[in-house]
Amino acid sequence: xxxxxxxxxxxxxxxxxxxxxxxxxxxxxxxxxxxxxxxxxxxxxxxxxxxxxxxxxxxxxxxxxxxxxxxxxxxxxxxxxxxxxxxxxxxxxxxxxxxxxxxxxxxxxxxxxxxxxxxxxxxxxxxxxxxxxx
Numbered sequence: 001x002x003x004x005x006x007x008x009x010x011x012x013x014x015x016x017x018x019x020x021x022x023x024x025x026x027x028x029x030x031x032x033x034x035x036x037x038x039x040x041x042x043x044x045x046x047x048x049x050x051x052x053x054x055x056x057x058x059x060x061x062x063x064x065x066x067x068x069x070x071x072x073x074x075x076x077x078x079x080x081x082x083x084x085x086x087x088x089x090x091x092x093x094x095x096x097x098x099x100x101x102x103x104x105x106x107x108x109x110x111x112x113x114x115x116x117x118x119x120x121x122x123x124x125x126x127x128x129x130x131x132x133x134x
Contacts, residue, residue: 027109028059028107029053029055029059029060029061030105030106030107030110031053031054031055031106032052032103032104032105032106032107032110033050033051033052033053033081033104034050034051034053034061035048035049035050035051035104035114035117036048036049036051036080036133037049037117037118037121037131037133038131039121039124039125039131040085041125041128043085044087044125045085045086045087045125046085046086046087046088046089046092046118046121046122046125047083047084047085048083048084048085048092048096048118049080049082049083049084050080050081050082050083050084050104051078051080051081052064052081053070054067056069063078081104082104084096088122089115089118089119089121089122092118093114093115093118096114097111117133117134120134121133
């Protein structure tokens with residue numbers, strides 16, 4: 001293995017470690033809700049579903065209708081408050097942040113996360129790779 005390849009591998013490991021460490025930090029949930037990102041390959045579109053939530057006194061997401069805690073694996077089917085579609089990350093991002101409000105984002109860190117996920121979703125859509133939201 002040549003030095004250039006070893007350097008790239010070391011940098012790649014370092015980048016993964018930085019990302020892993022930063023993923024462990026506390027993140028206050030967005031009071032405007034959360035998003036589920038999917039690919040609709042037949043239409044070659046990125047589909048983003050927005051769901052509303054409330055935040056309880058402990059910082060946990062709750063269903064605004066029932067007050068029940070929202071969990072990732074609850075199996076309960078909720079209806080999105082709005083669905084955004086586009087063929088590129090930029091197109092969906094513009095739908096989410098431009099034009100007449102109200103906008104479904106209230107936190108900058110949430111918007112940055114969403115932008116990263118939309119870019120990943122677009123890359124998977126174009127390459128045919130599976131996409132799993134982080």
